[in-house]
Amino acid sequence: MEYRINQRLSISDELCTVKYVGEIPNWPNELCLGIEWDNHSRGKNNGTLDDVRYFFTTDDLNSGSFIKVNSKKLQGASGIDFVTGLADKYGGGNSGNGSGGTGATRTTGTTSIGELSGFNTNDVFSGKKDANNKEIKIGSKIVESYGFDKLDEIQSNFHNLEIISLDKMKIGLPSQSLVLDRLVTLDLSFNLFDDLNSVLKMIINFKNLKNLNLSGNKFINSTIINHGYIHTSLKQLQMAKTMINDINILCIIQIFPNITDLDLSFNDLSEKSITILQKINKLKNLEKLEMSFNKFKILPFSILSTSFKNKLTRLIINDNNININSIPIDLENFDKLVELDIRGNLIQNWKEIDNLNKIFPQLTKLRINDNPLFPNIDHSNVKTDQSGNFNTLDLSIIHLLVRCNKNLSVLNRTKITNKERENYELFFISKIKQRKDLTKDEYDLVNFSNTNRWLELCRLYDINPNFIQKLQQQQQQQEQELESLNSSTSGKLLWKSSILTLFISYKDKGQNFHLFKNYTIGKLKGLISLKIFNSTRTILDFKIYYLLNVVD
CATH class of the missing domain: 2.30.30.190 (CAP Gly-rich-like domain)
Known part of the structure; x- marks a missing residue:
């Protein structure tokens, strides 16, 4: 061979x-x-x-x-053809629903079954030999017990099938003449097809096919020859792990214009495939799009366009390299999408969460774990200690739930009750009102205060929308005054009750440092590094000691 x-x-x-x-x-x-x-x-x-x-x-x-x-x-590694696989699995079945029994022609050869639809029972004798007294073969086996009446019956059974599942059957060659008018669902995943063009020519003959799975077949360097075929019935197309190229995806979109569910996972796609992403907009009925395990670094904004946003409700884009630090200024709210899976990406700050909520304001289901910001979150395990405080991880979950829109009802496959949401919001608001310092704000509340979700919470719990901005302005004023005090010997202490003065001595030289009482040791060492060492030493290069006046 x-x-x-x-x-x-x-x-x-x-x-x-x-x-x-x-x-x-x-x-x-x-x-x-x-x-x-x-x-x-x-x-x-x-x-x-x-x-x-x-x-x-x-x-x-x-x-x-x-x-x-x-x-x-x-031996047998190159597989069998489609009709042989069909006969192998459904040859003896009579149910017509895709659950046929053991096949009448168990064969592992590579020879075609002769295309059952090509047999002419008027030209041959029934039995084991044809009109020329030659043995008739199906695959690699001789017709041992069937006359052509039986073969016609088998073929008739094929035409009655509505569901055909031939996954992992080592099928490598399609049939170009078999017509299956009643077929609705066809699973050809993880077989040996490598020519997408010939596979699609076969599919065109299945006029009522709605669900097609070609995942796991590798169409490397395969090129579709567009003959103007249009298949309007197909709704669901799975092409994960097919290594399909840009041109073929474009052709598929033209051939199957009414797809509602498309899976392109594991195909090395990225924002470089901009033409594909734009052409996917042509699928006006698309409701679910899966592009997991590709190489995207940003959300596919070309798909999230105005012309496309009225249908898509589910976007599954987990395990890429996505961050959401920036979004297009002119991007409109994608308010039809209700389910998003963005696990295993590179989301690592709270601004990205606020951006996510801005892009998808109507999410009801969200999967977001296995990102740097949320390595492993489960809100069902959120608990307080005896003092009513949450641990750091739980606080992050609370911030996530509060910052996401009020419609979110399922987080990482765990349901959020209305009572839980209310408790989290009340806790969050109480902590906001108690805040006196934003210098250690790892939750980026200033950015959050510019979102519609914050305004919604302000209306709900009677909060001044400018509260966080005012707190920030006050803090900035304090910082400026403190900087002025540390750079000169004069100046008024407008915030005397909040400022601590320390005398720092190093090598027989001393200097007063003014700092807020809530400064951390790290912040103090940062000032010392800047003012005394002129930033030539990091905070790890020296230690500080506090001398107490001890009276003997």
């Missing part, structure tokens, strides 16, 4: 892709294959042997291996 680059194989029930066909010094005069395993742990190298590069692996991982072409492990 001849092998080609990017051909898909199944070896010992493990999927892989041919990356190299040729000889290697280790096996002189023997043809071998260089393959990359889908299961990277099966690999032994990165396509390099003795410092010679034969092929490249994904991210240069040790996911590659070499195998001799005459190895017994390659």
Whole structure:
């Protein structure tokens, strides 16, 4: 058998892709294959042997291996065709609902079944031989017990099927002539297809197909030839781990214009694929979009456009590299989206949470754990100590729940009751009113005070919306005065009750330092580093001691 680059194989029930066909010094005069395993742990190298590069692996991982072409492990590795797989699983079934029994033609060969739809029962004798007295084969097996009446019955059963599940069946070749008018759901995931064009030509014949799963097939360098096909019935399309390229995604959008559920996870997509993201807007009925485990660094704002926002309600974009530090000024509220999964990204400050709430003001379900700001959060475990105080992690959860819009009812798959939300809001407001200092504000309340959510809380709990800004202005004035005092020997102490004066001595020299009583030791050492050491020493390079007047 001849092998080609990017051909898909199944070896010992493990999927892989041919990356190299040729000889290697280790096996002189023997043809071998260089393959990359889908299961990277099966690999032994990165396509390099003795410092010679034969092929490249994904991210240069040790996911590659070499195998001799005459190895017994390659027998049947190239798989079977679609109709043979169909007969294998549903040949003996009569239910018509996708739950057929054991097949009438258990075959592992690569020969086509002859396309069942191509048999002409008027031209042949029933039995084991045709009109030319030749044995008739289905796959690699001879027709042993069926006449053509039985074969016609099997074919009829295929046409009655509404659900066909052929995942992990080692199918590598589609059928171009089989018509399945009643088929609604087709699962071809994790097979050996590598030519997307031929697969879609087959799908076009299934006029009433609504759900199609092609995930796990690798369409590397496969190019769709657009023949003007339009399939208006398909609603759900899963193409995770297919390595589909930009051009093919554009063609798919044209061929299946009425998709409501699209999965493009594990495909190395990023904001560089800007054309794809813009064309996805053409899917006017799209309600759910999944792009997990790709390489996005920002939210796909090209998708979150005015022309597109009226349908999309679910966005799943977990395990990328996303932060939300900045958003386009002209971006409108995406007020139809109610479910967002943004786990495993790079959200690490509270401004990003406020931005998230601004973009998606109507969220009801949010998954956000496994981000730097929230390594592992579960609001169901929030508890107070005997004094009624929360620990630091619980405080972060409370801030998250309070800052998100009031419609949020499920956080990381845990339901939020109205009573819980009210308790968190009351606690949050009480702490806000008690605040005298924003210098240690790791929650960035100043930014929060500019959000609609803050205004909503102010109306609900009768708070002056300018409270935080006024507190900030007051604090800035204090800081300016303190800086003036520390840089000169004169000046009035407008905030005398809040200021502490310390005399700092170093190498027979001394200097008065004015600081607020709530300053930390770290803040004091920072001032000393600046004023005495001219920033040549960090706060870790020296220690400070406080001398008490001791009377003997």
